[in-house]
Amino acid sequence: MKFILNLIKHYWLFITVFLLTAIATLSLWPAEYLPKVPGSDKTHHFISYGALMLPVALRKPKHWLWIALGFAAFSGAIELIQPYVNRYGEWLDMAANVAGLACGILLAKTLEYFSVKAIK
Secondary structure: OHHHHHHHHHOHHHHHHHHHHHHHHHHHOOHHHOOOOOOOHHHHHHHHHHHHHHHHHHHOOOOHHHHHHHHHHHHHHHHHHHHHHOOOOOHHHHHHHHHHHHHHHHHHHHHHHHHHHHHO
16 A cells, blocks of 8 residues: 555656546547446546545645645636537536545545554
């Protein structure tokens, strides 16, 4: 477990940029061309933004909370742009995104807590 956490902390920027690019691409892709995947739309939003926040929250670069606010703003911008690319912008999607960001931070804190406990 500690190995995986260290790997995420080391490659946090690459992982974050990759996920941010994937989220933007999939969020702005025309709906009729998206593959059908199980689960609800809100669950997908929650998981993707939680995964986006996790590496940043684990690594904690300078001003990491501002980065989280930037991700929330990015989420809002995506929702505003979606109607122009044959998608539907929904504020409940943004709420799921922000909840995912918060849970990504919480998960990082929990993982750090238990990895420190395991060492002692």
